[in-house]
Amino acid sequence: MDQIKIAVIGLGYVVLPLARLFSTKYKTVGFDMNQLRVDVLMAGHDATLEVSDELLQDAILNHGFVCTTKLEDIKDCNFYVVAVPTPVDVNNRPDLKPLWEASKTVGKVISKGDIVVYESTVYPGVTEEECLPVVEKVSGLKFNVDFFAASVSPSGMIFPWLSLAII
Secondary structure (H helix, E strand, O other): OOOOOEEEOOOOOOOOOHHHHHHHOOEEEEEEEOOHHHHHHOOOOOOOOOOOHHHHHHHHHHHOOOOEHHHHHOOOOEEEEEEEOOOOOOOOOOOOHHHHHHHHHHHHHOOOOOOEEEOOOOOOOOOHHHHHHHHHHOOOOEEEOOEEEOOOOOOOOOHHHHHHHOO
């Protein structure tokens, strides 16, 4: 993995600041299913106000940060960060549909040697029991043989090793 190219799946308020920061050191593509969200971000504005317009515009204009809804735009990435919401139902049970859909997306584009990191608020075991089987089924690749994965606690610092590399 000499040339890191990062795809951030889900462009909500949690991961957009990280995607912007990644873009200052690595080729980074933000992927989201919401075309309006992507259009507004590519116009240089974050409606959640987590990233200032100045920093977002700098990332787009000077660092090549791109946001897209097109699957083909993330096919040549090799590091996937999945950060989609995990809503709860009326009984406070997590709705894993966004994670399953994001896992299908990753499964369509992941290649041998790639890494996928899940950064969503879920109970222990969701990555291994719910998400990775979807990636394996869609991609035809085998976890820990053909591709690698991790789950990151949202309460902790995300990718401390990569954050140090950026600074």
